[in-house]
Amino acid sequence: MRYIIYTLLLVLNFSCKSTDINWYLIENNDQQSKHSDVFGYTSGYVDYKGDTIILLDKYIRCFTDTVKHYAIVLNTKNELIGINRNEQKLFNAVWNGEGVPIGESDDMIMIMKNDKYGFANNKGEIIIEPKYKCAFSFNEGIAKVSNDCSKSDDEHFRWIMNTWILIDKKGNIIKKNTTANNGLQKWRNMW
Incomplete structure (x- = not known):
């Protein structure tokens, strides 16, 4: 009986975990970007728990609102690029x-x-x-x-x-x- 309860608790624990692996755009309108006055605010990405994935103001601007496979960002070289989840450049947007x-x-x-x-x-x-x-x-x-x-x-x-x-x-x-x-x-x- 104890084994059945333990197994049920284990299954419930894993089934309640989120499978959401997307990144979500965050913008801080109160923080002036150190890179540019053009956009005027900072942006970055967090995961579903709110943990920071890409720090605010790492890029001049983050454009993609929900990241599944890649994000479009304006890097500090002023290049509009697509990056993967490891922040490697995939292409020029x-x-x-x-x-x-x-x-x-x-x-x-x-x-x-x-x-x-x-x-x-x-x-x-x-x-x-x-x-x-x-x-x-x-x-x-x-x-x-x-x-x-x-x-x-x-x-x-x-x-x-x-x-x-x-x-x-x-x-x-x-x-x-x-x-x-x-x-x-x-x-x-x-x-």
Whole structure:
């Protein structure tokens, strides 16, 4: 009988433990960042118990609110990067043109290397190496990319693509288009 009670207590003890391994963003609006006045406050990460994982103000800014596999942070070299749980750099993340990182879309995130764009998955693994001069985020499993393009000259950040390619989440080409205006009506409203 004592063995049964002990076993039940042991099982209950382990079953009540949280399996939450996520990190959670914390911000301290009362503490001025030592790195920059741009964001004005400090940020870091804690676990589900509230234990500090990444100290406040270790990075200029932490952007990802709930970290499962990677976080987007602005490091002290002013690089927008994706880091893993060991704080190793996985990739360079991409700004959206308005001071915010481009987030995941369709479980893929746009990344950058040497002024070329590619994509990583929602685990932070690089799936499509950066090789495109211009790119749009994935939508319904498809991304629009190009190497024959430029940025707009006005105050609004836009890609001007002379020719473009539609790719899937593995980087396979679905459709090539010879001119940006000649094209698939189905995809026109996606970007």
